[in-house]
Amino acid sequence: MTNVPPQRHEERTREARSVIGTGYARLTGRFILIAVTCSVVPLLLVGYGISRHYSRIARARMRADFRGRTSQHKKTIELFLSERTAAIQLLAQTHSLDHLRDPRRLSSALAVLNHEYRNAFTDLGLIDGSGKHLAYVGPYDLMDKNYAKASWFEQVLTRGAFVSDMFLGFRRVPHVIIAVSRIDRGRMWILRATLNTRVFRSLVEGVRIGRTGEVYLLNRQGILQTQPRSKGRIMEKAALRVGTHHSGIRVRVLSTPSQGRQIVAQTWLQQVRWALVVRQSYDEAFADVNQANRSSLITLVLSAVAILLVSVFTARTMIKSIKKRDLEKDLLTRQLMQAGKMASVGELAAGVAHEVNNPLAIIMTERQILLDVAGCASGVDPGLKAQLEKSLSQIQTQCKRCKHTTQNLLRFSRRTEAVLEEVDLNAFLTEVVELLEREASSSGVKFLMALQEGLPAILSDPSLLQQVFLNILSNAVDAHEGKPYGRVAVSTRLDVMTGAVEVIVADTGWGIRLEHLDKVFDPFFTTKPTGKGTGLGLSICYGIVKRLGGEIAVESAAGEGAVFAVILPKRPPADFESAFNIGRQASEEIESSQKEELK
Amino acid sequence: MNGRRVLLVDDEVVFTENMTTLLTSRGYQIKAVNSGDSAIRALESDDFDVVVLDLKMPGMDGMETLKEIKKLGLFTETLILTGHGAVDTALEAMKLGAYDYLTKPCEVDELVEKLEGARSKKTQRSSKDMESKLKRVVESPRSALSLFSKKKGI
Numbered sequence: 060m061t062n063v064p065p066q067r068h069e070e071r072t073r074e075a076r077s078v079i080g081t082g083y084a085r086l087t088g089r090f091i092l093i094a095v096t097c098s099v100v101p102l103l104l105v106g107y108g109i110s111r112h113y114s115r116i117a118r119a120r121m122r123a124d125f126r127g128r129t130s131q132h133k134k135t136i137e138l139f140l141s142e143r144t145a146a147i148q149l150l151a152q153t154h155s156l157d158h159l160r161d162p163r164r165l166s167s168a169l170a171v172l173n174h175e176y177r178n179a180f181t182d183l184g185l186i187d188g189s190g191k192h193l194a195y196v197g198p199y200d201l202m203d204k205n206y207a208k209a210s211w212f213e214q215v216l217t218r219g220a221f222v223s224d225m226f227l228g229f230r231r232v233p234h235v236i237i238a239v240s241r242i243d244r245g246r247m248w249i250l251r252a253t254l255n256t257r258v259f260r261s262l263v264e265g266v267r268i269g270r271t272g273e274v275y276l277l278n279r280q281g282i283l284q285t286q287p288r289s290k291g292r293i294m295e296k297a298a299l300r301v302g303t304h305h306s307g308i309r310v311r312v313l314s315t316p317s318q319g320r321q322i323v324a325q326t327w328l329q330q331v332r333w334a335l336v337v338r339q340s341y342d343e344a345f346a347d348v349n350q351a352n353r354s355s356l357i358t359l360v361l362s363a364v365a366i367l368l369v370s371v372f373t374a375r376t377m378i379k380s381i382k383k384r385d386l387e388k389d390l391l392t393r394q395l396m397q398a399g400k401m402a403s404v405g406e407l408a409a410g411v412a413h414e415v416n417n418p419l420a421i422i423m424t425e426r427q428i429l430l431d432v433a434g435c436a437s438g439v440d441p442g443l444k445a446q447l448e449k450s451l452s453q454i455q456t457q458c459k460r461c462k463h464t465t466q467n468l469l470r471f472s473r474r475t476e477a478v479l480e481e482v483d484l485n486a487f488l489t490e491v492v493e494l495l496e497r498e499a500s501s502s503g504v505k506f507l508m509a510l511q512e513g514l515p516a517i518l519s520d521p522s523l524l525q526q527v528f529l530n531i532l533s534n535a536v537d538a539h540e541g542k543p544y545g546r547v548a549v550s551t552r553l554d555v556m557t558g559a560v561e562v563i564v565a566d567t568g569w570g571i572r573l574e575h576l577d578k579v580f581d582p583f584f585t586t587k588p589t590g591k592g593t594g595l596g597l598s599i600c601y602g603i604v605k606r607l608g609g610e611i612a613v614e615s616a617a618g619e620g621a622v623f624a625v626i627l628p629k630r631p632p633a634d635f636e637s638a639f640n641i642g643r644q645a646s647e648e649i650e651s652s653q654k655e656e657l658k
Numbered sequence: 659m660n661g662r663r664v665l666l667v668d669d670e671v672v673f674t675e676n677m678t679t680l681l682t683s684r685g686y687q688i689k690a691v692n693s694g695d696s697a698i699r700a701l702e703s704d705d706f707d708v709v710v711l712d713l714k715m716p717g718m719d720g721m722e723t724l725k726e727i728k729k730l731g732l733f734t735e736t737l738i739l740t741g742h743g744a745v746d747t748a749l750e751a752m753k754l755g756a757y758d759y760l761t762k763p764c765e766v767d768e769l770v771e772k773l774e775g776a777r778s779k780k781t782q783r784s785s786k787d788m789e790s791k792l793k794r795v796v797e798s799p800r801s802a803l804s805l806f807s808k809k810k811g812i
Contacts, residue, residue, distance in 0.1 A: 413714060415668055420763035424676030427766045431683055460761055 094370035117348040129324035129337040151250040166196040180259045181253040188247035222331040227285045360437040412465035457637035481516040509550035518630040530596040538568025558629035571615040608632040662796035666690040667786040668712040694718030713740040735785040
C-alpha cells in the first residue's frame, strides 16, 4: 500500500478478524444444531417407536410360542399317564382276580405291558381289600407288605383309579404308582403298577429347551416330582411357589437373585394334581428379539452418526462459502475505505499544494524584481552583485523544487477516479523509484534501471500504476531486511507484437518460499511480522493490473530473490471505462486536439 | 502605447503588484484587479489585449469570470493562471475559450511568452474579423451603416 496503515489499525483488524472467526464458529455450531435437531431427533424418535413396537410384537409371539410348547409338553405327559392308566384298567377289567393271582400270568401280563409300552412299568402287584398282597411281580420283595395304611390305598378305594405323587414307599426309592380297584363277585381287589421311574423321569427331564430351559413337575405341596436341571432335587421342596390350582397355562416373567430374569410357564395336569413348570432364562428366550433390537439400535446409531457427519460437512462447506463471500466483501469494503482515504488525503494535498503554490508564485516574482533591479542598478559592489545573483538563483532552484513536490503531491494523490492518460512508463518508473530511493539507500538497497529506449507511451491510469509499482518496489526493498546491501533491478521491454510493455522488478532479497508462492496475491496473506503488513498490497496490485487488462506474475526461490513481472497492455480493455467516471475520462481524451484547435 | 494592454486578475495583492512591476518593466501596460467583478468592470470600460486570470478566487471565481468575459464578446484573449496545478480544470477553462494556461508559480519569461502568443492570436482574430466586416461593408451598405453607428456608440 502506498500509505501503509499504522500499527493500531493493524491490531484492530486482527481483533476484528478473530471476533469474526468466533462468529463463524458459532454460526457453524448453530447450523449443525439445526440440522441435527431436524434430522437426528425425528430419526431417533421414529426408530425408538418402531423398535418398541416390533419388540413388543416379538415378545408377545415369543410368549405365545412358550405357551404352545408348554401345552405340548403337558399333552405329552398327560397322554403318557392316561395311556398307562388305561392299560392297567384294561388289564383289571379283562382279567379275573383268580386269573391274575397266578404269578406266572401276572408276570406275563407285565411282560406284555412292558413290551407294548416300552418298559413303562417296574412291577405289578395284586392287593386285596385289606391291603394285603395277593400276588407281586417285580424286583422288590414286597409280598409281606400291607398297604392298608398307605395314603394311595384309601384314594384308590374311593376313586377306582389313582395315580400317586412321587413317593418313597416301602422300597425307599422315589416312584409313582398307578392303581385301579375292581369289585369282582363281591370282593374288592386292586391292581397296582409302579411306573418305571427312569422312563417317566426321562420323559420330563429329557426335554431340552435351549441352553437354560428346563421342564419339571411339582405336586400340590410344591414338592419336585422330577429332577430339575438347574436347581433343587427330586422329592424336595422347589424354590418356585406352586400356588393354587388354576386352569390353562400361566406365563410369568420372574426375577430371582440366583437365576436372574426368567420366563416361567405353569399349568396343572388333568389326571394327577401335578403342576408342569417350563422355565427358561429370559435373555435366552428373547435372544432373537434382543439381537434384533441391538442390530436396529446399531443401525440407528450409525444413521445418526452419518447424518451428523453430513450435517457437519454441509455446515462447514456452507460457512466456508459464506466466509469466502464475506472476505471478498470485506476486501471490497477495505478497498473502498482505502479509496476514500486516498480521496481525503488527496483533497488535503490539493489544498496544501494550492496554499504553497501562491506564496511560491509571490517569491518567484519578488526574486525576478530583485533580479531586474540588480540588473539595472549601477555602481553596485560586484561582490554583492555576484552574491545576490547566486542567492537569487538558489531561490529559483528551491522554488522549482517546491513546485515539483507540490505537483507530485497533486498528481499522485488527488485523483480518486480512474483517469486514462498517456503514460511514458520509463519516465513514470523513474519517478516512482525516485520516491523510494532515499528510503531504500538508508537500508543499503540500490536501484538499477534497465529501461528500453524509445518505449512508446501506453494508455493507462497513472495513479493506479503508481499504487502497483510503489507496492512491488517497496516490497522488493523490504525483502532485503536483515541484509546489509542489495539491488533492485527495474527493466522495461516492449512486446512488439502486441504493443504491451513488460515491466520486470527483480530483487536480491530473501525470496519467497515455494509454499507461499501461490498465495502472495491472496488478500490478507502476509509473511511480515504483526503490525508490519496488511497482506493487502499485492492483492490490490493484482486487482488493479487485471482491471487495467494486464498480467502480473511472480517467480522466486527461497534465498534467491524474487522476480515480479507486470505486463501492461497498450490500452486498457473497453469495460475499464465503464467502471469509472466516463465524463471525466472523455474530457481527458480530447485534451490534445482541443488544445491545438484553440490555439 | 497602443498594444500590449494586459488585465491582471488575482486575489493575491502582492502577486499582482509584483507582476505589475515586472511586466511594466517588460513593456506592458498593466491593470491589476483583485476580483472577478472588478475584472468585468475593467473590461467593460477599457480595452485589453489579454486577460491573465487566476482560477481560484474568493467570490466570483476564475471560471465564472471567464464565462462572463466570453459573454462580453470581446476580442480579448484569456490566459489562465492557476495555483491549483489541476490540469483538468485548466483544460475545462480552455474548452470555455481560454487561450492557454500556466501553473503557478511560473517564471516571468514563461508568462511573457504566453502573453505574446495570446496577443498575436488576438491580432489575427480581430484583423480577420475586421476583414469579414469590411467585406460585408463592401457587399452591403446597410451593414456598413450599422458598423458606423456601432462605432459612434463607443
